[in-house]
Amino acid sequence: MDGNYNLYIVGLSIAIAILASYSALNITSKISDANGKSKFFWLFGGAMVMGSGIWSMHFVGMLAMHMNMNVKYDSFLTIMSMLASVISSFIAFYITMPKDINWSKIAIGGFVMGSGIVTMHYMGMEAMIVHADIRYDPVFWILSAVIALAASYAALFLFLRFRNHSKSSFLKWGSAVVMGFAVCGMHYTGMKAARFEAHAGMMTHQPQSVDFFLLYCVTVAIFAILLISWGAMFFDRHVLEKLAYQDTITGLPNRNEMNRFFRTNAETDKITILFLDLDQFKAINDTLGHNVGDLLVQEVGKRLRQFIRSGQQVFRIGGDEFLVILKQSDPNYAQRLADDILQQIKKVYHIDGNELYVTVSIGISIGSVHSSDRTTLLKNADTAMYKAKGLGKNQQCLYDEEMGLQEVRKMELEKDLQRALEMKEFFIVYQPKWNVQSDRLVGFEALLRWKHPRLGVISPQEFIPIAEETGLIIPMTRWTLEEACKQCRVWQDSGVVQPVSVNLSVRLFHGDNLLELIQNVLHKADLEPRLLELEITESMVLHDVNDIIRQLGSIRSLGVKVSMDDFGTGYSSIGLLDRIPIDALKLDRQFTNDLDTPSKRAIVNAVVLMAEKLNLDVIAEGVENKEHIDFLTGLGCHVMQGYYYGKPMDIHEIEVWMYDQDHKAEEFATLR
Numbered sequence: 001m002d003g004n005y006n007l008y009i010v011g012l013s014i015a016i017a018i019l020a021s022y023s024a025l026n027i028t029s030k031i032s033d034a035n036g037k038s039k040f041f042w043l044f045g046g047a048m049v050m051g052s053g054i055w056s057m058h059f060v061g062m063l064a065m066h067m068n069m070n071v072k073y074d075s076f077l078t079i080m081s082m083l084a085s086v087i088s089s090f091i092a093f094y095i096t097m098p099k100d101i102n103w104s105k106i107a108i109g110g111f112v113m114g115s116g117i118v119t120m121h122y123m124g125m126e127a128m129i130v131h132a133d134i135r136y137d138p139v140f141w142i143l144s145a146v147i148a149l150a151a152s153y154a155a156l157f158l159f160l161r162f163r164n165h166s167k168s169s170f171l172k173w174g175s176a177v178v179m180g181f182a183v184c185g186m187h188y189t190g191m192k193a194a195r196f197e198a199h200a201g202m203m204t205h206q207p208q209s210v211d212f213f214l215l216y217c218v219t220v221a222i223f224a225i226l227l228i229s230w231g232a233m234f235f236d237r238h239v240l241e242k243l244a245y246q247d248t249i250t251g252l253p254n255r256n257e258m259n260r261f262f263r264t265n266a267e268t269d270k271i272t273i274l275f276l277d278l279d280q281f282k283a284i285n286d287t288l289g290h291n292v293g294d295l296l297v298q299e300v301g302k303r304l305r306q307f308i309r310s311g312q313q314v315f316r317i318g319g320d321e322f323l324v325i326l327k328q329s330d331p332n333y334a335q336r337l338a339d340d341i342l343q344q345i346k347k348v349y350h351i352d353g354n355e356l357y358v359t360v361s362i363g364i365s366i367g368s369v370h371s372s373d374r375t376t377l378l379k380n381a382d383t384a385m386y387k388a389k390g391l392g393k394n395q396q397c398l399y400d401e402e403m404g405l406q407e408v409r410k411m412e413l414e415k416d417l418q419r420a421l422e423m424k425e426f427f428i429v430y431q432p433k434w435n436v437q438s439d440r441l442v443g444f445e446a447l448l449r450w451k452h453p454r455l456g457v458i459s460p461q462e463f464i465p466i467a468e469e470t471g472l473i474i475p476m477t478r479w480t481l482e483e484a485c486k487q488c489r490v491w492q493d494s495g496v497v498q499p500v501s502v503n504l505s506v507r508l509f510h511g512d513n514l515l516e517l518i519q520n521v522l523h524k525a526d527l528e529p530r531l532l533e534l535e536i537t538e539s540m541v542l543h544d545v546n547d548i549i550r551q552l553g554s555i556r557s558l559g560v561k562v563s564m565d566d567f568g569t570g571y572s573s574i575g576l577l578d579r580i581p582i583d584a585l586k587l588d589r590q591f592t593n594d595l596d597t598p599s600k601r602a603i604v605n606a607v608v609l610m611a612e613k614l615n616l617d618v619i620a621e622g623v624e625n626k627e628h629i630d631f632l633t634g635l636g637c638h639v640m641q642g643y644y645y646g647k648p649m650d651i652h653e654i655e656v657w658m659y660d661q662d663h664k665a666e667e668f669a670t671l672r
Contacts, residue, residue: 014181050086052082055081057187062128081121081123081127084116085116092116092156115149137193140192143193144190144192151182253315262374273323274323274396275323275381276360278345278359279394292352303344312325362397363386363396387403418472420452423453425451429449430444430648430649430651433639436629445502445641474508478521485524485532488525496658499530501534504535515554529558530559534555535565536552536562536564556581556583561583563583564586584616587619595627620637
């Protein structure tokens with residue numbers, strides 16, 4: 001018995017197949033982007049839309065057929081046929097969900113999905129309750145199964161093709177049309193395979209009317225599913241995605257979008273990363289408030305938007321940190337772009353009545369997007385950025401192999417620094433201070449050194465910054481104070497009464513227990529406070545001026561002296577000199593090493609005159625020749641420290657040095 005089709009309902013079935021295919025293609029992009037539980041939500045949603053869409057197309061297609069007999073459907077088998085379609089779609093999507101997909105998984109997934117469609121179709125046929133026997137033409141049956149498998153493989157291929165494309169496109173609509181017609185082709189080929197043989201004695205020309213109620217129910221149900229899926233996609237894309245992947249202040253893509261970029265790009269691609277960090281942002285936040293800071297970040301974001309173009313994206317990944325990613329690996333272009341960004345960022349900002357000047361430091365790294373290299377790529381750009389800051393800020397720096405070796409060494413030193421105190425790897429050297437006017441020793445500066453068991457003696461310029469970052473500078477300074485005061489007491493007992501000075505870190509002022517620490521150290525060594533001198537740097541005072549002035553005042557009230565080290569090299573503290581409780585200024589070696597220039601002489605002369613007015617002593621560091629001594633003495637600076645009088649020496653060397661100085665003094669007295 002042959003049937004004929006209602007072409008309008010056939011058209012409806014094709015439309016359902018195309019729309020369901022398009023919705024499934026859209027949802028696959030969410031499966032790729034999502035993480036955790038949300039991934040399984042979109043996975044189930046995609047399987048539900050695809051499976052129910054295929055089933056609905058199949059069911060509507062069956063309703064479109066007019067067979068001149070009444071047809072009813074077994075509810076249980078009908079529901080089971082739909083479940084077969086949904087479950088097979090879910091399994092196929094799940095198998096092909098991982099990023100690293102191979103052809104064997106596609107083969108298995110396509111076979112599962114195709115088998116599910118075949119099962120769904122012929123189970124749906126079995127659900128038909130008719131007064132006829134259904135026989136199948138083996139050729140058309142096999143052809144329908146082949147079409148189902150081919151349609152399934154095509155669907156999976158298209159899902160993989162479009163899972164990294166979340167937005168609509170003509171290509172995606174074209175693919176949905178191809179998928180829709182492929183699914184419909186399988187269904188109508190399967191229907192062509194069916195032969196309905198009426199039972200004996202049955203009239204073969206009974207009038208059959210379309211069950212419009214059932215048709216409407218199925219159509220409304222599938223369109224409801226499609227509308228819900230489209231609504232979820234719209235809400236996710238235009239509301240949730242905006243909240244999750246867009247920075248609220250600048251409107252730029254945020255760190256989540258950056259991570260998605262890494263996940264969705266081919267892992268063999270070479271890219272360039274520019275890591276940007278504003279140089280003076282913290283000072284602006286602290287002085288003008290976070291509101292001005294946010295407005296500044298917003299303005300910086302606007303300036304960076306002009307660098308967004310094809311193959312080039314800008315992200316805001318932190319408070320004052322931005323990232324520019326280039327889909328290329330040309331270092332020359334990257335450095336030219338970095339220079340353009342430097343020029344744009346440093347232009348004046350007019351914000352809330354303030355005229356602000358801000359610069360940026362940029363680190364550049366080049367590498368692949370492979371998952372194992374992403375962290376390294378970002379870390380390298382971060383390292384290069386800090387290198388740019390160290391070079392004076394407002395600069396760009398390209399990461400190279402030497403920088404990487406320095407970073408590895410830094411990490412090794414940071415790790416070994418943890419146990420250096422326990423293993424007694426630190427030692428102290430002492431450099432003498434000499435009064436030229438009285439021609440005698442007036443004290444020592446205690447300087448910390450580290451003898452690494454494998455790397456040898458590590459320069460303090462290398463390990464002190466690491467200790468500052470990690471907080472280890474606090475126990476290291478405590479140990480230095482104890483050892484220096486203990487040695488000072490030993491010298492005192494042997495008849496050498498000379499003060500010893502120790503450098504302090506700003507971190508020791510944060511805990512508000514520095515006074516107690518100094519008292520305990522002096523008590524433990526049984527040392528008079530006048531024989532201890534503490535050295536601070538001028539930039540240290542600006543962290544919390546009033547608190548540090550208060551703590552220094554308490555320390556000086558004990559009788560301990562305080563001097564300002566490296567004066568003239570940090571942030572200018574001249575305006576605070578009359579408030580800071582100190583006893584001496586130590587001129588940095590960059591002044592004494594360049595005394596041949598008139599400008600340096602004028603600066604030193606001004607510092608000495610200012611110190612006299614403030615009743616402060618002046619100590620010149622880095623003195624290496626007689627010419628330096630003569631000029632500094634002529635200016636009124638009488639206390640010197642440098643290689644001319646003595647390099648930093650260990651205990652044994654300093655005792656030999658003191659013996660030699662005493663011997664020279666005795667010879668000089670004899671000659672007189």
